[in-house]
């Protein structure tokens with residue numbers, strides 16, 4: 001049985017690394033009381049709250065947090081017609097927060113994700129671990145069997161090429177979840193009582209050429225390195241699928257990271273996912289995606305980007321063309337999604353005219 005760390009007031013105070021270089025993005029249709037338990041870790045940071053659903057509702061933010069809040073009216077006002085690429089009535093709306101942020105790093109977390117405890121019972125500062133992951137290199141070209149070689153107490157093992165030990169810049173740090181795991185609806189229906197109680201003390205680089213199912217619940221990334229690829233695809237109101245927003249972003253991101261020589265890590269930190277969303281509602285959202293992905297995954301596995309694609313934006317536009325050409329025949333939705341991918345980049349560049357990500361990256365290809 002795992003429990004959240006409810007009393008974090010005694011949590012060790014740490015120097016808030018990247019305090020002025022990182023924004024915390026939270027999509028919400030609920031209240032933000034969960035911030036109280038995160039206060040020792042989050043209070044020094046700026047929050048970007050993306051309020052979904054009815055814009056006339058007032059979302060109360062606990063005292064003492066520095067934040068900006070955007071509802072649907074704000075999104076429409078800022079983006080005008082380009083707001084069509086931001087999902088409504090779906091957690092995918094969070095990507096608007098990535099776009100309006102002016103910081104180098106983003107950490108995004110759901111409002112039902114609490115502070116978890118490690119096996120010693122200590123409250124886990126998930127943000128601190130993500131920062132460690134993102135500031136240390138990744139090793140996508142050759143697998144280190146002792147996991148993350150840059151962690152204290154580990155290193156590269158015998159036989160690991162010295163020419164590869166410098167690693168590459170890390171673009172994404174993908175955290176995990178204790179208690180309610182991020183299962184799809186069929187799995188959730190078959191195993192309603194299953195809880196993740198297994199704390200695995202490991203951080204792994206996902207090898208080049210390997211895709212992964214990116215969950216948006218507990219995710220950190222370098223905006224300058226990969227921000228424009230983090231478009232959480234069109235879901236929610238008026239769309240034929242849901243709960244594939246983060247998956248779509250993860251597949252696009254991994255193909256682009258592989259092309260640009262950037263790293264993606266998964267593993268620590270854990271958060272405590274407090275509640276399961278309704279599996280029947282989720283099944284309705286997911287079911288088309290469950291069979292479409294049998295065509296989507298081979299598409300991403302085979303996707304190649306030309307050498308002129310030297311920035312994330314160029315890669316992303318190139319990918320959108322391939323989506324239209326190769327997935328448009330699966331369903332007209334992908335035609336729409338390909339167009340939304342272009343709109344997203346146009347909106348991103350409008351709001352981030354001189355963003356570092358507009359320059360060629362310095363990852364090792």
Ligand SMILES: O=c1ccn([C@@H]2O[C@H](COP(=O)(O)OP(=O)(O)O[C@H]3O[C@@H](CO)[C@H](O)[C@H]3O)[C@@H](O)[C@H]2O)c(=O)[nH]1
Pocket residue numbers: 026027028029030051052053088089090091092093109110111112215216217242243244245246275276277
């Ligand atoms: O219409 C909505 C619904 C929810 N939100 C906010 O988004 C997150 C996640 O919501 P919730 O915890 O209810 O849903 P989960 O199924 O656990 O979400 C995970 O599954 C994926 C859905 O795509 C995603 O990776 C995870 O988020 C909360 O903060 C809600 O307040 C919303 O904004 N709009």
Ligand SMILES: [Mn+2]
Pocket residue numbers: 110112273275276277
């Ligand atoms: Mn949840």
